[in-house]
Amino acid sequence: MNITDFELRLQQLRSRLHRYCACMTGSAVDGEDVLQESLIKALRAHAEGTVVENFEGHPPPAGRGWRRSLRLEKAGHSSRSSGGPHPASAAGKHGHKLDLVNKLKLAGSKSIGLYFTRYAEETKWRFDFGAVEGRPAMLVFDSGGAMDIPSHFALLEWQEDHIATIRDFLFAPYMMEATHWVRLPRG
Known part of the structure; x- marks a missing residue:
């Protein structure tokens, strides 16, 4: 083959x-x-x-x-x-990291800043805070539909008062089939 x-x-x-x-x-x-x-x-x-x-x-x-x-x-x-150390525990020691699962990996504040800029400019999604398998996450919903089930999510790892690592599952839509998620209450 x-x-x-x-x-x-x-x-x-x-x-x-x-x-x-x-x-x-x-x-x-x-x-x-x-x-x-x-x-x-x-x-x-x-x-x-x-x-x-x-x-x-x-x-x-x-x-x-x-x-x-x-x-x-x-x-x-x-x-x-x-x-x-396990990669997840080492992430914070080496600066900001982004894993756009199945697509690319970036490191450094400048590279990741572009990621946030693109999400902020995008109008086809709505966002809510939640947890995926007990981990802090940004839940992403299609803006045209009900906010019942996210289309995908991004896991967020914090170090002190800033995000150290982002794992965005935009290009892994099959993840929602097997993922346990909850919305976090606003307050």
Whole structure:
């Protein structure tokens, strides 16, 4: 299978794979992290010559080691790193960060300022404060419809009195299928 067909097949399965990863981790957000790492590994394996014709026929990873690894990562003890801090805990030490999931990553106040400017100029969305899986979030609703269910969300990580990290799921609409969210009361 050529790389274009391989990437297309991964894209077609992405929503389903995300639901599976979210179920295994117990979190839609953590499931997205596992999914992204898995897709990177799949693309690397394909580039190295591994052939997978039947995507549905491969069994999921099994065993206590895999599940233990997920629990450790969720607790902030990543088995991926070489003993350094978990990426989320290191974000504040290195300035502002933006992860526009499935699109791009930016760092630095100037780059992220453009992000806020574009959101402020956009008229097709309305916003509300909320929590996604217990994490502070900006809920984004389509301006033309009822504000019943967000179209997407952005997770916000704070450090002292400013936002240190933003993870915006605009380009991951399948996240809303498996995400537990609530609106925070205004007051």
